[in-house]
Amino acid sequence: MKKFEEKTIQSQPIYSGKVISLKVDDVSLPNGETGKREIINHPGAVAVIAITENNKFLLVEQYRKALERSIIEIPAGKLEKGEEPIVTARRELEEETGYTSDHFEFVQAFATSPGFADEIIHIYVAEKLKKLDIPVDLDEDEFVELMEVSLEEAEAMVADGRIYDAKTAFAILWLKLKMNI
Incomplete structure (x- = not known):
């Protein structure tokens, strides 16, 4: 397990373009609570x-x-x-x-x-x-x-x-x- 890992509960794609895509993930936090993460995916x-x-x-x-x-x-x-x-x-x-x-x-x-x-x-x-x-x-x-x-x-x-x-x-x-x- 990774220290302070946030496990993805669900992921919602928002946008997919020529260079990036954007998604919003619902995550399980290390303290047992949940949170949202807006994440941009980029090819590098x-x-x-x-x-x-x-x-x-x-x-x-x-x-x-x-x-x-x-x-x-x-x-x-x-x-x-x-x-x-x-x-x-x-x-x-x-x-x-x-x-x-x-x-x-x-x-x-x-x-x-x-x-x-x-x-x-x-x-x-x-x-x-x-x-x-x-x-x-x-x-x-x-x-x-x-x-x-x-x-x-x-x-x-x-x-x-x-x-x-x-x-x-x-x-x-x-x-x-x-x-x-």
């Missing part, structure tokens, strides 16, 4: 810490409708059904940056919003980047601007709020620790 995602030969890394700026603002992030995207995370990592690096690599290393996976969503994001580092001869098209509804920044520049972007998401903040911390080794 991958993000790439892409390090250039001159020890800078690639970021993309894009508009995020859920936040009603543009933010600067590491390249990332959702897993397609049945797709291995490393395949997603390569695809997203190529689509969003125009670079590829044969040198991907898994860093870590973590839950993005465990209070209400099951999304897991897999983080990879890509080194020895190569510019693609023929760029890969972005998704038809995706618009990004590529940036190459130093660790110090990225830290300043966290401080001024341009970098605003957890996966990118994690990437900056990871880079800082890696470069200090």
